Amino acid sequence: MRNPSMLTPIVSIFCLFFLLYQITLVASSTPPLYVPIDDITLDCGSATSGKSMDLNGRDWTGDFQSKYFPKELDNLKSKISNATGERIITKAPYSTARISYSQFTYVFPVTVGPKFVRLHFNSVIYPGFEGSKALFTVIAGSFTLLRNFTLVPDDSLQEKPFFKEFCINVGKDKKLNLTFIPFSTTFHAFINGIEIVSMPDDLYYRGKSEEGIPNLSGSPFYINDDMALEMVYRLNVGGILIRQTDDTGLFREWSTDDSYFMGGSQMTNDQSMVLHYTKVPNYTAPDDVYRYARTMGFNRNKNRLSNLTWELPVDMGFYYLVRLHFCEIDPNMNLVGQRRFIIYIDYLFAEMDADVILWTDEIGTPIYRDYLAMIEKKGVEDNSHILSIDLHPVTSVSHDDAILNGLEVFKLSNTDGNLAKHGAEIIDLHQPTTMMSKTKKFIAIGIGTGFLVLLFLMGCMVFWKVKKSKRYVSYYPPSRCWCLCWLRLNPYKGKQTGKKTSSLRKEQCHHFSLADIKIATNNFHEDLIIGKGGFGNVYKGQIDDEETMTVAIKRLNPGSRQGAHEFQTEIEMLSQLRYVHLVSLIGYCNEKGEMILVYDYMANGTLREHLYDTNNDALPWKKRLDICIGAARGLDYLHRGVKHTIIHRDVKTTNILLDDRWVAKVSDFGLSKMDQNNTAVSTMVKGTWGYLDPEYARCQKLSDKSDVYSFGVVLLEVLCARKALNQKLEEEEWNLAHWARKCIERGTINEIIDPYLKGKIAPVCFKVFMQIAESCTRDQGIQRPKMGDVVEKLKLALELQENADAEKESINPSGEHIYLDTLSFCIDVTNDGLWATNAHKEHGMTSDSTGIGTGLTCSSFEMDSITSHKTFS
Numbered sequence: 012m013r014n015p016s017m018l019t020p021i022v023s024i025f026c027l028f029f030l031l032y033q034i035t036l037v038a039s040s041t042p043p044l045y046v047p048i049d050d051i052t053l054d055c056g057s058a059t060s061g062k063s064m065d066l067n068g069r070d071w072t073g074d075f076q077s078k079y080f081p082k083e084l085d086n087l088k089s090k091i092s093n094a095t096g097e098r099i100i101t102k103a104p105y106s107t108a109r110i111s112y113s114q115f116t117y118v119f120p121v122t123v124g125p126k127f128v129r130l131h132f133n134s135v136i137y138p139g140f141e142g143s144k145a146l147f148t149v150i151a152g153s154f155t156l157l158r159n160f161t162l163v164p165d166d167s168l169q170e171k172p173f174f175k176e177f178c179i180n181v182g183k184d185k186k187l188n189l190t191f192i193p194f195s196t197t198f199h200a201f202i203n204g205i206e207i208v209s210m211p212d213d214l215y216y217r218g219k220s221e222e223g224i225p226n227l228s229g230s231p232f233y234i235n236d237d238m239a240l241e242m243v244y245r246l247n248v249g250g251i252l253i254r255q256t257d258d259t260g261l262f263r264e265w266s267t268d269d270s271y272f273m274g275g276s277q278m279t280n281d282q283s284m285v286l287h288y289t290k291v292p293n294y295t296a297p298d299d300v301y302r303y304a305r306t307m308g309f310n311r312n313k314n315r316l317s318n319l320t321w322e323l324p325v326d327m328g329f330y331y332l333v334r335l336h337f338c339e340i341d342p343n344m345n346l347v348g349q350r351r352f353i354i355y356i357d358y359l360f361a362e363m364d365a366d367v368i369l370w371t372d373e374i375g376t377p378i379y380r381d382y383l384a385m386i387e388k389k390g391v392e393d394n395s396h397i398l399s400i401d402l403h404p405v406t407s408v409s410h411d412d413a414i415l416n417g418l419e420v421f422k423l424s425n426t427d428g429n430l431a432k433h434g435a436e437i438i439d440l441h442q443p444t445t446m447m448s449k450t451k452k453f454i455a456i457g458i459g460t461g462f463l464v465l466l467f468l469m470g471c472m473v474f475w476k477v478k479k480s481k482r483y484v485s486y487y488p489p490s491r492c493w494c495l496c497w498l499r500l501n502p503y504k505g506k507q508t509g510k511k512t513s514s515l516r517k518e519q520c521h522h523f524s525l526a527d528i529k530i531a532t533n534n535f536h537e538d539l540i541i542g543k544g545g546f547g548n549v550y551k552g553q554i555d556d557e558e559t560m561t562v563a564i565k566r567l568n569p570g571s572r573q574g575a576h577e578f579q580t581e582i583e584m585l586s587q588l589r590y591v592h593l594v595s596l597i598g599y600c601n602e603k604g605e606m607i608l609v610y611d612y613m614a615n616g617t618l619r620e621h622l623y624d625t626n627n628d629a630l631p632w633k634k635r636l637d638i639c640i641g642a643a644r645g646l647d648y649l650h651r652g653v654k655h656t657i658i659h660r661d662v663k664t665t666n667i668l669l670d671d672r673w674v675a676k677v678s679d680f681g682l683s684k685m686d687q688n689n690t691a692v693s694t695m696v697k698g699t700w701g702y703l704d705p706e707y708a709r710c711q712k713l714s715d716k717s718d719v720y721s722f723g724v725v726l727l728e729v730l731c732a733r734k735a736l737n738q739k740l741e742e743e744e745w746n747l748a749h750w751a752r753k754c755i756e757r758g759t760i761n762e763i764i765d766p767y768l769k770g771k772i773a774p775v776c777f778k779v780f781m782q783i784a785e786s787c788t789r790d791q792g793i794q795r796p797k798m799g800d801v802v803e804k805l806k807l808a809l810e811l812q813e814n815a816d817a818e819k820e821s822i823n824p825s826g827e828h829i830y831l832d833t834l835s836f837c838i839d840v841t842n843d844g845l846w847a848t849n850a851h852k853e854h855g856m857t858s859d860s861t862g863i864g865t866g867l868t869c870s871s872f873e874m875d876s877i878t879s880h881k882t883f884s
């Protein structure tokens with residue numbers, strides 16, 4: 012029932028990884044391909060004359076002293092205000108607004124040519140305007156950009172900043188004026204930030220001198236200078252979010268297409284592909300737009316019967332420019348005629364026989380195609396329409412497939428210069444589609460690289476400080492790695508969901524939407540994989556709660572689990588288990604066949620990573636003891652702390668994780684067996700070789716003592732810094748537990764301990780530690796201690812070590828404490844009986860009923876028959 016390979020731990024990584032990540036970031040930050048002449052970022056309502064940085068590391072200048080905000084007439088009636096609300100955004104341009112009951116105007120004396128105009132809004136409550144509503148029109152020269160635009164501040168939804176992007180051509184001797192007009196004196200207009208960025212003349216505009224855009228139902232069409240455009244969609248199809256600062260210099264943001272894609276595709280990418288910009292200018296779109304794509308996959312029969320489909324809600328009564336970006340990235344598709352497809356836009360033929368190689372001659376060559384779609388208004392009531400883009404394969408010799416890499420959709424101003432739809436234009440923050448499209452723009456991550464390095468150093472300093480000064484206190488510690496926090500400083504990100512108002516940590520178990528998970532993992536981006544196993548991948552992700560939280564996201568392979576119902580039951584059980592020494596399940600996602608678990612992120616990875624086969628520093632002895640005590644407590648909690656005993660079944664050093672403060676946490680107990688009747692459970696033998704309770708293997712009788720055995724092996728592993736099972740060694744040394752027992756018998760146990768620990772363990776401590784390890788790894792469960800006893804004994808061992816160290820210290824305060832006595836240990840027979848009596852008392856059972864007798868009778872069990880269920884670690 013349980014797939015053992017699922018037990019592969021949430022492997023985590025270290026600051027080094029992030030250094031490397033940073034290095035790649037630095038390496039990839041090349042100078043922009045286009046440098047705009049006009050590049051204005053105006054932080055409206057900000058009195059600061061200096062610059063303030065936004066989330067992407069761009070500088071914004073306050074409008075108060077600005078030449079773009081003339082101090083005349085109506086303008087002086089407008090006020091500046093700070094955003095308020097549950098989450099105050101401290102980053103430009105969203106923390107302040109210019110807000111007014113009367114109209115106000117910005118004047119931008121810019122160069123001739125087309126410009127991007129981006130209007131940034133943060134719809135929250137502004138002091139002094141609480142009671143009134145925002146309802147206003149925005150005019151740019153002769154264009155109406157927004158009409159009866161309304162944003163209802165709703166605190167329960169939290170702030171969702173977004174921007175609207177327009178393209179406006181500025182003529183000779185003209186200024187770009189932006190006027191904000193409230194509907195009446197009881198309504199207000201406001202704006203948080205304005206961006207004006209020049210664009211290349213030929214980027215979206217197309218004069219008569221150029222090739223027209225095919226009118227899907229007639230003659231070619233030109234986008235003249237006297238038109239304004241509103242960007243409605245800009246998607247990196249099959250790809251990742253590309254933030255404004257990662258564009259080609261034009262500060263466009265490219266969202267993922269997940270919310271609009273109708274399923275059934277294969278996402279492909281070639282992140283290292285070198286692109287040849289021979290067909291289109293190299294500023295057309297960032298490389299990552301062309302390096303990622305969606306295709307249909309290999310099933311020709313299925314492909315023939317389906318389309319790659321995107322559905323985009325649009326306003327009716329406008330023309331739309333639809334730009335499709337293509338680039339063949341599959342090296343096997345380098346011939347004309349291999350991948351041919353029909354393009355339908357709004358159910359009309361846009362292209363009868365699209366063939367990217369035919370257009371571009373070779374792979375890795377970006378190209379785009381523009382189409383015009385007329386979305387006519389049919390009735391007075393009709394306002395919204397779904398613009399559908401369908402790609403359907405044309406049967407060819409070798410493949411039936413289609414491809415799309417990027418998609419942009421612009422609304423074109425109509426003849427009266429209007430871009431706004433009729434009637435009130437309400438941004439409904441509740442509506443999922445608009446919500447996605449608006450908020451996705453704010454998943455912007457990271458900051459300028461120089462700043463990153465600085466933050467990295469600062470983060471590490473904080474990290475070390477915290478590590479040094481604080482011991483672990485609360486039950487639900489923020490187990491983020493401090494070093495990571497800055498990586499995605501992003502107060503907006505969590506708002507995608509719009510419903511996560513309460514703290515995730517206070518919640519029992521949060522249900523995440525798949526969209527949340529995709530955002531958190533950058534659409535399951537490979538770079539974020541921190542662990543792989545037969546069960547699927549583990550990703551590091553960022554979830555926004557009250558603050559950004561780093562989490563480990565385990566995505567189960569569809570085949571690896573039984574089904575949604577069992578998944579759900581398990582989550583219910585897991586979410587009840589909250590203990591400092593257990594890795595907490597924060598939430599889960601169960602959507603579209605995906606089964607995903609979200610856990611606390613463990614910054615210091617697994618215990619094994621700090622013992623052997625590693626570049627990490629060796630752990631000091633006392634720290635090892637501390638970790639063992641923590642893990643033992645976690646297991647004790649599983650055994651006794653909950654209503655029914657929970658048997659972990661796979662205790663091993665890779666399932667003991669360490670958080671940023673080195674607190675040990677047992678993981679992967681999720682798939683453990685609940686022992687309903689407190690008796691030995693008969694079940695198929697599962698576990699990991701080397702840790703497997705021999706009695707359980709023989710008799711298939713599972714009890715909490717099976718965990719004790721495995722934990723004993725962990726103790727030996729911690730002491731000897733070697734694998735539980737190492738077949739590279741002499742045969743008699745393969746199994747650590749068996750080998751240690753032999754060494755104890757021979758009196759050579761001191762020879763197999765971790766060389767690093769030589770001279771560092773106080774002999775009194777060693778004796779107690781070995782007592783525990785030896786008793787835990789006894790053949791018969793009844794002879795092993797209970798986890799609670801183990802905890803107590805380990806605490807004693809630590810205390811003895813501390814006392815011995817203190818004594819050494821008092822004799823020689825400055826020197827290293829070296830224990831020269833040879834460590835020795837022999838089996839203490841009297842103690843033997845003690846464990847056994849304890850076990851008897853607690854269970855009130857006789858030895859026969861707890862397995863001594865059966866242990867002997869079934870010792871002839873054939874090992875072969877059970878090997879198939881076990882994993883080798």
Ligand SMILES: *[C@@H]1O[C@H](CO)[C@@H](O)[C@H](O)[C@H]1NC(C)=O
Nearest residue numbers: 058090091092093094107138
């Ligand atoms: C806005 O916040 C800034 C900084 O906290 C403060 O100096 C300023 O007075 C505030 N402005 C208003 C209008 O409250």
Ligand SMILES: *[C@@H]1O[C@H](CO)[C@@H](O)[C@H](O)[C@H]1NC(C)=O
Nearest residue numbers: 081116118152185186187188
């Ligand atoms: C823009 O505003 C300035 C100052 O108010 C005015 O002189 C100019 O005529 C306006 N230009 C346009 C195109 O509206």
Ligand SMILES: *[C@@H]1O[C@H](CO)[C@@H](O)[C@H](O)[C@H]1NC(C)=O
Nearest residue numbers: 226227228229230231232330
């Ligand atoms: C596109 O063609 C149709 C049909 O010929 C025509 O009615 C329409 O005006 C054309 N649109 C444009 C923008 O040229």
Ligand SMILES: *[C@@H]1O[C@H](CO)[C@@H](O)[C@H](O)[C@H]1NC(C)=O
Nearest residue numbers: 041042043044288292293294
């Ligand atoms: C981008 O294209 C321009 C014009 O063709 C060229 O001068 C420039 O070197 C290109 N930049 C890169 C990085 O390829």
Ligand SMILES: *[C@@H]1O[C@H](CO)[C@@H](O)[C@H](O)[C@H]1NC(C)=O
Nearest residue numbers: 315316317318355358401403
């Ligand atoms: C593909 O989409 C087009 C346009 O929407 C539609 O006419 C066609 O029936 C679709 N084909 C399939 C196989 O779904």
Ligand SMILES: *[C@@H]1O[C@H](CO)[C@@H](O)[C@H](O)[C@H]1NC(C)=O
Nearest residue numbers: 146158159194432433434435
């Ligand atoms: C703007 O909204 C008001 C109030 O809802 C309405 O009376 C008016 O007709 C609207 N104007 C336009 C042009 O849609």
